[in-house]
């Protein structure tokens with residue numbers, strides 16, 4: 350199978366041009382066709398010599414994401430289930446906010462992390478996406494928005510999969526997204542979210558980017574976190590916290606803690622107090638996420654009053670906190686649910 354053209358960063362395209370006896374500026378022209386003009390075939394790149402277009406076509410493929418399902422919410426959220434070339438399916442979500450459009454991308458087909466409240470992990474990990482397959486989610490969504498003159502201005506890497514277990518592809522994707530000659534998404538408008546893969550947090554610390562880091566923490570201590578997130582047995586709570594203290598000290602950047610509230614499990618005031626004690630003095634922010642009902646699990650939703658009480662405890666301890674505004678609630682937008690349903694129906 351031919352590699353995907355979207356797999357290549359601009360630097361790598363320049364290397365390819367050099368190796369193939371072409372001047373480096375051709376890479377810039379190609380990059381412009383891919384990410385500014387957003388054409389779908391080499392044939393359309395009319396300022397590249399015909400022979401070069403042919404050579405590119407012989408050696409590379411475009412990622413084609415087939416739309417299997419598209420669900421549109423009243424609030425403008427659009428959830429796609431895209432089919433890949435090998436019949437796997439992935440979810441991508443475009444959200445409309447008053448400050449612009451954001452996209453939530455997937456980095457793996459399925460996930461092996463096993464968070465107990467998440468549908469994405471139910472069938473385990475099938476495979477990593479290539480950088481190009483992650484890029485294609487943004488380009489495809491942007492091509493659709495081009496019709497109405499809208500732009501994707503922020504990215505969250507919070508779809509299915511653990512981006513830090515597909516580290517190199519995720520970083521190549523990010524390099525392409527932030528390049529000023531391409532889609533030029535502001536680094537501060539991008540957030541990568543991890544379940545706490547400690548070695549990758551140290552690696553990311555050294556990347557010297559302005560990209561935001563979020564951690565799915567979901568519990569205030571080691572024992573409860575291990576119950577909710579088996580990955581905590583591999584990378585224990587205190588090791589994750591130590592890697593984050595290092596990240597904050599080295600980069601001076603704020604970390605976001607994602608905390609999924611699960612009724613009666615981790616959502617009581619004493620959990621909030623314990624979390625506040627752990628986070629005291631750290632440059633951080635907590636994002637509370639009332640967990641969506643996953644039929645395969647027996648979790649119940651935290652009540653509105655309990656959500657606000659949890660937030661109040663954190664605030665009283667001077668911890669910045671927000672409650673995630675739910676988008677696409679009417680289209681059952683919980684991560685992995687659309688794909689899980691699709692897998693069920695194709696297995697029948």
Ligand code: SF4
Nearest residue numbers: 460462464467470510
């Ligand atoms: S929440 Fe994220 S890391 Fe955890 S199982 Fe789901 S996709 Fe994987």
